[in-house]
Amino acid sequence: MNPEKFVRELESIFDSDAVLTSSEDLVAYGYDASRLQGIPLCVVFPSSSQQLCELFDRSVRYGIPVFPRGAGSGMTGAAVPLERGIVVSMERMNRIIDIDTENMTCEVEPGVVTGVLQAEVEKYGLFYPPDPSSLQFSTIGGNVATGAGGPRAVKYGVTRDYVMWLETVVPIGRVIKTGSKAIKSVVGYDLTRLLVGSEGTLGIFTRIGLRLIPAPDPSWLILVTFSSPHAAADLVCNILKSRFIPSALEFMDSSVLNIVDTSGIAIPPGTEAAILIEVDDPLFVRERVMKDIHHLCRIGGALSIEQARSDEEKARLWKLRRSISPALSKIRIGKINEDVAVPRKVLPDLVVRIRELSREVDLPIPVFGHAGDGNLHVNIMYDPKDPGERTRAQTAVSRLFEIVLNLGGTISGEHGVGIAKTPFVRKELSDDTLELMWKIKRAFDPRNILNPGKLFIPNHAFIGR
Numbered sequence: 001m002n003p004e005k006f007v008r009e010l011e012s013i014f015d016s017d018a019v020l021t022s023s024e025d026l027v028a029y030g031y032d033a034s035r036l037q038g039i040p041l042c043v044v045f046p047s048s049s050q051q052l053c054e055l056f057d058r059s060v061r062y063g064i065p066v067f068p069r070g071a072g073s074g075m076t077g078a079a080v081p082l083e084r085g086i087v088v089s090m091e092r093m094n095r096i097i098d099i100d101t102e103n104m105t106c107e108v109e110p111g112v113v114t115g116v117l118q119a120e121v122e123k124y125g126l127f128y129p130p131d132p133s134s135l136q137f138s139t140i141g142g143n144v145a146t147g148a149g150g151p152r153a154v155k156y157g158v159t160r161d162y163v164m165w166l167e168t169v170v171p172i173g174r175v176i177k178t179g180s181k182a183i184k185s186v187v188g189y190d191l192t193r194l195l196v197g198s199e200g201t202l203g204i205f206t207r208i209g210l211r212l213i214p215a216p217d218p219s220w221l222i223l224v225t226f227s228s229p230h231a232a233a234d235l236v237c238n239i240l241k242s243r244f245i246p247s248a249l250e251f252m253d254s255s256v257l258n259i260v261d262t263s264g265i266a267i268p269p270g271t272e273a274a275i276l277i278e279v280d281d282p283l284f285v286r287e288r289v290m291k292d293i294h295h296l297c298r299i300g301g302a303l304s305i306e307q308a309r310s311d312e313e314k315a316r317l318w319k320l321r322r323s324i325s326p327a328l329s330k331i332r333i334g335k336i337n338e339d340v341a342v343p344r345k346v347l348p349d350l351v352v353r354i355r356e357l358s359r360e361v362d363l364p365i366p367v368f369g370h371a372g373d374g375n376l377h378v379n380i381m382y383d384p385k386d387p388g389e390r391t392r393a394q395t396a397v398s399r400l401f402e403i404v405l406n407l408g409g410t411i412s413g414e415h416g417v418g419i420a421k422t423p424f425v426r427k428e429l430s431d432d433t434l435e436l437m438w439k440i441k442r443a444f445d446p447r448n449i450l451n452p453g454k455l456f457i458p459n460h461a462f463i464g465r
Helices: 003-011 023-028 049-062 114-122 140-146 191-195 229-241 283-299 311-322 324-330 344-361 387-406 422-428 431-444
Strands: 042-044 066-069 086-089 096-100 105-108 163-170 174-179 204-211 220-226 248-253 273-279 304-308 334-341 367-370 375-382
Touching: 003 042, 003 049, 023 042, 049 066, 049 086, 049 163, 049 174, 049 204, 096 114, 105 114, 114 140, 140 204, 163 191, 174 191, 220 229, 220 283, 220 311, 229 248, 229 273, 229 283, 229 344, 248 311, 273 283, 273 311, 283 304, 304 311, 311 324, 324 334, 324 375, 334 387, 344 375, 344 387, 375 387, 387 422, 422 431
Parallel strands: 042 086, 066 086
Antiparallel strands: 096 105, 105 204, 163 174, 163 204, 220 273, 220 304, 248 273, 248 367, 334 375, 367 375
């Protein structure tokens, strides 16, 4: 079909300002945080499920692919249009439809920004825990599509643990409703959990029902430094074995501590790693919890223990952790950011193996992340203009995944597959498993027009640059 004619058909479905075709707009909506890029045919902004049904009707009829998009904050290229298709941006469907304080649930449209929802439910004494680092701009729809996590996952779980029901438009042009407002529901297959983390390959969410919990007391923070990464990782395991569950247990190695602003924070000489511990237990038991955690830190060989209670003190310590990612460019311009996860008991082994890998490939590999649930961000730094470093970086990615899988882990704890991890999916999943997944995909999307080229087909574009 003539592309211009197809766009004119779309203009009959969507509002007058909801179809973009200028080259500037196509570039702006053609990439995400992975730095991969494609150029779509056009960008549309739906405002209803009916518009999406009509879009799918035409897309299936003419074989034009559809690429769902949240805020474009994903790290693996899941929102990148690999073909000349339609980018469907959900950012204008951004209403908080209902906050039910008695049942402690809410219903939102997919374009609601995560941080905005958190601030709104806090007004009612409620709490939505999932906290990806992009929470101030990422959307609930994108979080659900990727199964996003964050530092609080160690205590509160990840996005999938809070999704109760979904309204989803699937490529066969139907609106399906899955899940229930009831706390328990075991009728039929759990399609809600299947859709969470499906990365826009099975359907497009239009309404999302979320579980909320009572807001905890204001948290306290501790920054603990160590002379070895292994000792820092050991502390994480020892705290959890002692039946304490902090609301965050974040690991940072010396290579990241050396590049972030530590003004006003005492980092002793010889520090090789640090753990940031957040505790939000009820205030009436917190002093006892903190006393026991301090004891575990001391017997674990801590170099220093810095505790923060005021908002200003806590902000300073969290700034240390959250400023890591943008500061990595001080080491190298090129970065391959992997979000591997392993069982917690082998976390110390993983930290040691990554240091060995760094020496083996002769590249800096800074490590930080959510140690409390075994999920670390491993950053392979290289110079894109140096062919030798680029080749060694590719080798490091493959070797890292071998190490992680041999430790019983996974190649992605929260970012998903998208494009970036497609060359490595078969390292973790068997052919039989992938065949079954593909059959599920085709049941939802017989013509393979929804986010094609993701999850299943190996694509080396990410690591080949």
